[in-house]
Amino acid sequence: MTxxxxxxxxxxxxxxxxxxxxxxxxGGGAAGGGGAARVTWWRRPRGGGRCLHMHVTAAALxxxxxxxxxxxxxxxTAVPSDPGDLSAAFVTCPNETVAKELARAMVExxxxxxxxxxxxxxxxxxxQGKLEEDGEVLLMIKTRSSRVPAxxxxxxxxxxxxxxxxxxxxxTQGNPPYLQWVRDSTDP
Numbered sequence: 001m002t003x004x005x006x007x008x009x010x011x012x013x014x015x016x017x018x019x020x021x022x023x024x025x026x027g028g029g030a031a032g033g034g035g036a037a038r039v040t041w042w043r044r045p046r047g048g049g050r051c052l053h054m055h056v057t058a059a060a061l062x063x064x065x066x067x068x069x070x071x072x073x074x075x076x077t078a079v080p081s082d083p084g085d086l087s088a089a090f091v092t093c094p095n096e097t098v099a100k101e102l103a104r105a106m107v108e109x110x111x112x113x114x115x116x117x118x119x120x121x122x123x124x125x126x127x128q129g130k131l132e133e134d135g136e137v138l139l140m141i142k143t144r145s146s147r148v149p150a151x152x153x154x155x156x157x158x159x160x161x162x163x164x165x166x167x168x169x170x171x172t173q174g175n176p177p178y179l180q181w182v183r184d185s186t187d188p
Contacts, residue, residue, distance in 0.1 A: 086182055087148055089141040089168040091155055092123060099137040102158060106141060111151045113185035116140040144186045145170060 089112075093099040096119055103115035118138040125132050143151060145168070152166040171179070 083172045084170040085145055086171040086174075086179060087143055087145045087168040088171055089139075089143060089148060089151060089166060091139040091141065091159070092121070092136040092165045093139060094134075094136060094160060096137050098160060099139055102155065103139055103141075105158065106143075106151065106154065109154065110185070110187045111147055111154055112141045112143045113182040114142045142171075142182050143168075144183065144188065146188060147186055 091102065093102060096117065099117050099119075103112075103117060106112040106115055116139070118140060121136050121138045123132075123134050123136050141151065148166075148168045151168075155164050155166050
């Protein structure tokens, strides 16, 4: 006896299984609907490959199967509870010594949770009517948005530049535990 697949190639009877069919319990119990499925691999005579034949009783595909479906768990939000309550601020410094001094003071004063020091940046800018190009060190500062004015005031008072750079952008997404750590590490 042969069987037909959608590809219309006839199948010879299956060889004796090396392993018993795989029973898939899809029902049973007091709720009704018993049944099982078994999976059998048959080798196609031409063209190689294998066809999967699944023999399932009607009862196995009833309500019992659908009742096993559960919605996926909720995905933790990447948006802070108050989008924009945190900021990333940027300050350029003339050298690494100044950068480290400013960074330590910002964290000690709880103006910043963390300051990354990125050495060897090149800045091209216009200053007093002349095109300038300088090597600088960039500070990337994570803080509360409410602390940016105090951060800017501190930088103006402690920075050697006549007009130091202080720019900040709101943080609207990120790793929730990290964002909470920034909130906990800075004064409101």
